[in-house]
Amino acid sequence: MNMQQAISQPTSVNGLDVQAAFDTVDAIKADNGLAKFEFRARNAWISGGTNRSTIRDFYGAGREDESRTEAFEFTNGEPPILLGNNEGANPVEFLLHALAGCVTTTLVLHAAVRGITINELSTELEGELDARGLLGLDESVSPGYEQIRIRMHIVADCSDDTLDDLLAFTRTHSPVCNTVCRPVPVMIERVKA
Amino acid sequence: MNMQQAISQPTSVNGLDVQAAFDTVDAIKADNGLAKFEFRARNAWISGGTNRSTIRDFYGAGREDESRTEAFEFTNGEPPILLGNNEGANPVEFLLHALAGCVTTTLVLHAAVRGITINELSTELEGELDARGLLGLDESVSPGYEQIRIRMHIVADCSDDTLDDLLAFTRTHSPVCNTVCRPVPVMIERVKA
Numbered sequence: 001m002n003m004q005q006a007i008s009q010p011t012s013v014n015g016l017d018v019q020a021a022f023d024t025v026d027a028i029k030a031d032n033g034l035a036k037f038e039f040r041a042r043n044a045w046i047s048g049g050t051n052r053s054t055i056r057d058f059y060g061a062g063r064e065d066e067s068r069t070e071a072f073e074f075t076n077g078e079p080p081i082l083l084g085n086n087e088g089a090n091p092v093e094f095l096l097h098a099l100a101g102c103v104t105t106t107l108v109l110h111a112a113v114r115g116i117t118i119n120e121l122s123t124e125l126e127g128e129l130d131a132r133g134l135l136g137l138d139e140s141v142s143p144g145y146e147q148i149r150i151r152m153h154i155v156a157d158c159s160d161d162t163l164d165d166l167l168a169f170t171r172t173h174s175p176v177c178n179t180v181c182r183p184v185p186v187m188i189e190r191v192k193a
Numbered sequence: 194m195n196m197q198q199a200i201s202q203p204t205s206v207n208g209l210d211v212q213a214a215f216d217t218v219d220a221i222k223a224d225n226g227l228a229k230f231e232f233r234a235r236n237a238w239i240s241g242g243t244n245r246s247t248i249r250d251f252y253g254a255g256r257e258d259e260s261r262t263e264a265f266e267f268t269n270g271e272p273p274i275l276l277g278n279n280e281g282a283n284p285v286e287f288l289l290h291a292l293a294g295c296v297t298t299t300l301v302l303h304a305a306v307r308g309i310t311i312n313e314l315s316t317e318l319e320g321e322l323d324a325r326g327l328l329g330l331d332e333s334v335s336p337g338y339e340q341i342r343i344r345m346h347i348v349a350d351c352s353d354d355t356l357d358d359l360l361a362f363t364r365t366h367s368p369v370c371n372t373v374c375r376p377v378p379v380m381i382e383r384v385k386a
Contacts, residue, residue, distance in 0.1 A: 015240030043293035047208030076294030100236035101269030102284035144371030178337030
């Protein structure tokens with residue numbers, strides 16, 4: 001590798017292989033179908049408010065992914081006030097975890113492709129909901145989150161204005177944030193085993 | 194306990210304390226403020242597409258919950274095709290886990306209060322998204338899920354019609370399902386550490 005190559009091919013920014021990111025963008029520009037992903041989860045009820053998901057396979061970049069040798073497993077539970085015994089975090093808390101992670105990864109990715117180095121990034125999330133919705137006590141009360149607030153602490157090698165631009169872009173391009181902000185259809189079909 | 198009490202106070206249906214559920218409903222009817230919950234998560238970026246959430250405290254039923262002696266921890270990661278090394282499931286997969294769990298728990302709870310015994314319940318979820326949204330390659334492409342399909346297998350001691358009523362009620366009363374189906378505002382504020 002000569003000096004020119006060394007300068008023009010930074011391999012890692014923010015722990016991400018930027019060249020691989022640009023290669024992915026080029027491949028998708030040449031074939032939009034490569035951008036289509038299908039993610040999946042399987043869940044089995046255990047008892048009460050306890051159930052467990054297994055997550056392994058997905059489709060993306062034109063093929064079934066085979067990179068995972070074992071499935072991830074996650075257990076939903078409920079605290080005593082919600083009739084459980086803290087067998088796991090509960091589903092609305094896992095939603096906050098998904099949102100925190102997606103906003104973080106989206107920001108770190110777009111920082112990397114813009115050449116911005118992130119030194120620190122942490123978030124705190126809060127979401128309010130009114131259990132009358134879940135319980136069906138008042139049909140004017142939405143069962144889901146009323147709103148979700150994210151406080152983000154970032155230290156990066158750029159100006160505050162550049163950081164605010166990056167944050168605004170992140171908010172509108174994070175897949176989980178967009179799924180929460182936008183009405184996304186959920187279809188439930190009852191099937192034979 | 195006499196026979197009358199034994200018949201009128203079934204303690205557990207589907208692994209849930211039904212009397213406690215009715216007591217909760219009565220308490221909320223007497224004071225709507227007890228239905229207000231605030232759930233929270235804290236997340237710290239590690240590197241690339243890896244970050245970790247801690248979840249412990251929340252507010253509900255008029256007070257700060259103190260039932261959890263330790264925090265739950267969950268790690269987001271990404272598969273190699275998305276520039277990671279499978280350090281964990283990724284955020285859009287955790288969203289499916291949250292949705293699966295919430296639909297399941299909502300159904301099991303409302304079955305219990307209706308006196309329906311669930312014998313088996315499992316779900317398979319699929320959600321499509323187009324990575325051009327995340328990458329900002331086409332602003333007409335939404336970054337989030339286009340739709341999410343849930344196939345649910347249930348065995349219960351009731352008719353198919355009763356089960357379909359329960360499922361329709363579940364779809365509109367599950368907090369995570371409602372958060373996905375409805376536009377929920379997400380505010381991101383940048384703060385000093």
